[in-house]
Amino acid sequence: xxxxxxxxxxxxxxxxxxxxxxxxxxxxxxxxxxxxxxxxxxxxxxxxxxxxxxxxxxxxxxxxxxxxxxxxxxxxxxxxxxxxxxxxxxxxxxxxxxxxxxxxxxxxxxxxxxxxxxxxxxxxxxxxxxxxxxxxxxxxxxxxxxxxxxxxxxxxxxxxxxxxxxxxxxxxxxxxxxxxxxxxxxxxxxxxxxxxxxxxxxxxxxxxxxxxxxxxxxxxxxxxxxxxxxxxxxxxxxxxxxxxxxxxxxxxxxxxxxxxxxxxxxxxxxxxxxxxxxxxxxxxxxxxxxxxxxxxxxxxxxxxxxxxxxxxxxxxxxxxxxxxxxxxxxxxxxxxxxxxxxxxxxxxxxxxxxxxxxxxxxxxxx
Amino acid sequence: xxxxxxxxxxxxxxxxxxxxxxxxxxxxxxxxxxxxxxxxxxxxxxxxxxxxxxxxxxxxxxxxxxxxxxxxxxxxxxxxxxxxxxxxxxxxxxxxxxxxxxxxxxxxxxxxxxxxxxxxxxxxxxxxxxxxxxxxxxxxxxxxxxxxxxxxxxxxxxxxxxxxxxxxxxxxxxxxxxxxxxxxxxxxxxxxxxxxxxxxxxxxxxxxxxxxxxxxxxxxxxxxxxxxxxxxxxxxxxxxxxxxxxxxxxxxxxxxxxxxxxxxxxxxxxxxxxxxxxxxxxxxxxxxxxxxxxxxxx
Ligand SMILES: Nc1ncnc2c1ncn2[C@@H]1O[C@H](COP(=O)(O)OP(=O)(O)O)[C@@H](O)[C@H]1O
Ligand SMILES: [Mg+2]
Numbered sequence: 001x002x003x004x005x006x007x008x009x010x011x012x013x014x015x016x017x018x019x020x021x022x023x024x025x026x027x028x029x030x031x032x033x034x035x036x037x038x039x040x041x042x043x044x045x046x047x048x049x050x051x052x053x054x055x056x057x058x059x060x061x062x063x064x065x066x067x068x069x070x071x072x073x074x075x076x077x078x079x080x081x082x083x084x085x086x087x088x089x090x091x092x093x094x095x096x097x098x099x100x101x102x103x104x105x106x107x108x109x110x111x112x113x114x115x116x117x118x119x120x121x122x123x124x125x126x127x128x129x130x131x132x133x134x135x136x137x138x139x140x141x142x143x144x145x146x147x148x149x150x151x152x153x154x155x156x157x158x159x160x161x162x163x164x165x166x167x168x169x170x171x172x173x174x175x176x177x178x179x180x181x182x183x184x185x186x187x188x189x190x191x192x193x194x195x196x197x198x199x200x201x202x203x204x205x206x207x208x209x210x211x212x213x214x215x216x217x218x219x220x221x222x223x224x225x226x227x228x229x230x231x232x233x234x235x236x237x238x239x240x241x242x243x244x245x246x247x248x249x250x251x252x253x254x255x256x257x258x259x260x261x262x263x264x265x266x267x268x269x270x271x272x273x274x275x276x277x278x279x280x281x282x283x284x285x286x287x288x289x290x291x292x293x294x295x296x297x298x299x300x301x302x303x304x305x306x307x308x309x310x311x312x313x314x315x316x317x318x319x320x321x322x323x324x325x326x327x328x329x330x331x332x333x334x335x336x337x338x339x340x341x342x343x344x345x346x347x348x349x350x351x352x353x354x355x356x357x358x359x360x361x362x363x364x365x366x
Numbered sequence: 367x368x369x370x371x372x373x374x375x376x377x378x379x380x381x382x383x384x385x386x387x388x389x390x391x392x393x394x395x396x397x398x399x400x401x402x403x404x405x406x407x408x409x410x411x412x413x414x415x416x417x418x419x420x421x422x423x424x425x426x427x428x429x430x431x432x433x434x435x436x437x438x439x440x441x442x443x444x445x446x447x448x449x450x451x452x453x454x455x456x457x458x459x460x461x462x463x464x465x466x467x468x469x470x471x472x473x474x475x476x477x478x479x480x481x482x483x484x485x486x487x488x489x490x491x492x493x494x495x496x497x498x499x500x501x502x503x504x505x506x507x508x509x510x511x512x513x514x515x516x517x518x519x520x521x522x523x524x525x526x527x528x529x530x531x532x533x534x535x536x537x538x539x540x541x542x543x544x545x546x547x548x549x550x551x552x553x554x555x556x557x558x559x560x561x562x563x564x565x566x567x568x569x570x571x572x573x574x575x576x577x578x579x580x581x582x583x584x585x586x587x588x589x590x591x592x593x594x595x596x597x598x599x600x601x602x603x604x605x606x607x608x609x610x611x612x613x614x615x616x617x618x619x620x621x622x623x624x625x626x627x628x629x630x631x632x633x634x635x636x637x638x639x640x641x642x643x644x645x646x647x648x649x650x651x652x653x654x655x656x657x658x659x660x661x662x663x664x
Contacts, residue, residue: 052559073565085556089578098574099564150564 002063002076002153002186003028004049009058011044011210018044020210021058026203031180031187033197033218035233036207042190045207046158049188051075063153075154078147082159084139086131086146093127096146117145120182121175137168144179157189161196173199194234198222206230224355228362231288231355237320240330241286243359246270248281255287255354257326265305265325269351273366280358280365288355291320294332296339297346304348312341321345401642408635416631425632426640434612435637438620441527442644445616446595448531449538454587456535457542458580462572464543465550475547478540486537490604493533494520523613526606530598530614533605538594542587549583550576585656589649596645617641 004026011019018041026032034042047053049060051072060067067075086095093114100110118124121141131139140160147155160176161169177200180187191197197204197218204221206213206229214226225231231239244255253270270287272280297304307323307330314320314336321332321339332347339345356365411421429435460478464471481489496502497520507515519525553576561571599618606614608623617637625634 047559050559050563052562072559072563077563079560079563081556081560083554083556085554085560087557087561087575089575089581098561098566102565102570146560146564 003061004030004032004154004186004188005059005061005064006045006049007059007061009045009048009060010056011041011048011053012056018210019048019056022207022210022212024205024212024215026186026188029184029186029202031189031200031202033201033204034188034190034207035194035197035204036192037233038192040207041210042192042207043158046079046156046188046190049154050077050079050156076152077154077156078150078152079156079158080140080143080147080160082162084131084136084143084163086139086142088131091128091130092123092134092142092145095131095142096127096149099146099150113149114145117148120148120179121145136164137172140164140172141175144176148179148183152185155185155187157187159191160189161191161193176200194236198234204234206233208233223353224364225288226364228286228288228357231357235290237291237331237333239288239290239355240325240328241288241357242326242328242330244285244287244326246272246277246280246283246285246356248277253277255285255356257287259326267303267305267349267351267354269303270354270356271352272356276365280356284359285365286357286359286362288357289330289349290353291331291333293350293353294321294334294347295350296334297348303351304346306344306346308344309339309341312339404635404638407631408639410632412631412635414629414631421632425636428630429633429636429640432633434615435617435620437612438615438617438637441614441616442596444527445531445534445598446592448528449534449595450588450591452531452535453538453542453591454584456539457587458546458577460539460543461546461550464547475544478543480540481537482541484537486598486601487604489533489537490601493529493536494605497529497532520606521610523610526610526613530602530605534594534598534601537601538591542591545583545587546580549580553579581656585652589653592645592649596641617644 004024006022006024009019009022010017022041022045024032034045036042044053048055049062051067051070055068062075062077087098090098096114096117097110100113105113114127115124118127121144123138123141123145126134126138126142131142134142140163143160157176161172164172173196176189180200189196189200201218203215204218205215206221206226208229214221214230216224216226221230221234225234225239228241231241242255242257244257247254247256247266249268251268253272254266254268255270257265257267259265267287305325307325309321309323310329311322312319313322317336318333319336319339321334323330323332323345334347357363358365406418407416408425409422410417410419411424464474468474484492497517499505499516499518499521504515504517507517520529557575557579558571561575566574597618598616599622602608602614602616602619608615608619617640621634621637621641623634624630624637
């Protein structure tokens with residue numbers, strides 16, 4: 001168990017800068033998810049934490065020790081790879097015991113640790129098989145078992161579920177969460193799947209082009225995204241970002257949406273700090289509204305908006321209604337059968353959870 | 367309409383067989399028919415011309431009471447084991463070194479592979495000069511000042527066979543290297559990373575993880591090189607011409623000489639059958655066990 005600090009870390013491959021000053025700090029027992037699209041440098045950062053890639057500049061500290069120049073084996077970490085990286089010519093048992101053998105663990109102790117890990121991951125019956133005789137999910141269990149018997153300070157996972165089919169992915173996700181709850185070991189987990197990040201993380205670092213966009217609790221990342229990039233990347237269907245003009249009247253801030261050939265729509269009660277309200281009065285902003293902030297109107301005026309529904313997509317538990325405001329497509333999540341396509345509807349907005357972004361910098365306005 | 371569809375269906379069905387038939391026939395006649403014919407001749411009293419009678423194992427008895435044949439068999443074992451061992455070992459070593467992402471890898475690979483492009487006649491002739499004490503290595507070292515240096519294996523009956531090994535290894539190592547290198551390139555990098563994180567050094571990783579993963583490459587190299595070893599006929603003729611004396615006689619050269627030069631067609635056929643049986647005895651169990659393993663999913 002350990003804390004992890006990544007301090008202004010940069011990484012270049014030749015003249016290409018892949019990480020541009022990344023700073024992340026997490027507490028002992030945290031589950032950090034590095035979330036971002038493919039190619040943003042997540043795996044590179046993870047490899048640097050593992051010691052498989054050198055650090056161009058900056059510092060990485062595990063349990064307050066600088067590990068920049070420590071070889072991987074001395075960092076007391078265990079890693080699980082997307083391709084499982086099992087040793088194909090060895091049985092599952094040999095795979096799990098390989099590292100312990102190298103560290104000089106006695107045979108009796110090795111067997112005990114292997115059995116304990118196999119029991120925890122429900123793979124006792126697989127111990128004498130070879131990797132090629134296992135399914136993807138079973139292979140990933142073995143890879144996790146191999147990491148668990150190391151009893152490391154830090155677990156590193158690089159997209160461990162990407163090669164599994166959808167159903168298995170959900171099961172293994174739960175398995176990993178359970179593993180974390182049981183062992184309490186600090187974990188760094190790389191994924192491009194925002195649902196994995198939301199479900200697993202205690203801390204999420206959203207990355208783009210080698211820069212951390214936001215480091216926060218998953219709920220904060222969801223509710224208060226730092227910029228429009230994070231807002232769009234996290235959540236599905238994603239947050240609608242509607243261009244509007246901010247107006248301030250006696251009751252507070254109002255978002256005014258221009259609608260062609262009609263009188264502008266208004267949503268009042270926009271949450272904004274006083275000084276920002278003054279600063280952005282009359283300016284263009286982006287109003288961020290998550291689909292679930294809409295409800296079918298109960299008739300009270302003020303925080304409602306009249307829309308013309310274009311498309312309705314039932315998902316089972318609820319229905320997605322798509323419509324236009326201010327020239328962009330907006331999605332609302334409403335109870336089934338409450339709206340109809342190509343009909344008008346009046347929707348109420350839970351304005352307390354609206355997020356405002358600067359139309360120019362695209363950063364959140366508090 | 368219906369008929370034409372049926373016709374094209376039938377054509378699609380028959381076309382592969384039609385195309386394959388000529389080559390199948392050629393193989394049947396040129397390989398298996400002649401094996402059978404040789405087997406028959408080896409049981410007959412043929413000498414200068416084929417004779418289709420039956421004398422039992424008489425030709426085999428004659429074969430095994432010829433001292434020259436014993437030399438040939440002994441040489442084959444020395445040559446094959448050294449050739450296979452050295453070529454496989456050196457090829458693997460060079461492949462592993464090349465796989466460390468070194469500079470100028472493409473050029474080095476081409477240099478190592480180049481000998482493969484030569485025929486054994488060229489290799490044999492070149493090495494005949496290199497190993498000739500009056501022309502090659504010995505003369506160069508002598509001229510450089512070390513006048514007592516002696517390297518005359520090629521003219522010594524006890525050592526001449528090792529000269530054949532040297533030339534054959536030189537020619538084939540690049541080929542073994544290329545196959546091993548392809549195998550190494552197919553290995554998932556994260557396997558090596560995983561082992562590194564667990565604390566294994568590179569030598570241990572290669573010994574316990576990577577080399578065992580190269581089994582299919584070993585299979586290809588050993589099968590193909592065994593075949594090179596046993597049919598190594600042109601190399602012997604060009605390099606030593608089975609000399610000095612009969613010191614570098616091999617079963618293939620023996621068979622050729624018996625059949626076409628010494629008018630002992632029956633003995634030649636018997637020696638050919640012995641070679642066939644040797645190859646079968648080595649290769650068949652190996653192929654069988656390897657292919658069975660892969661079917662079991664290794
Ligand atoms: N060894 C390397 N040499 C050169 N470029 C690399 C190397 N490894 C990664 N990159 C580049 O760094 C960027 C980030 O890669 P990576 O960390 O694998 O992204 P992610 O895991 O987020 O998909 C990519 O553009 C990739 O091409
Ligand atoms: Mg990656």
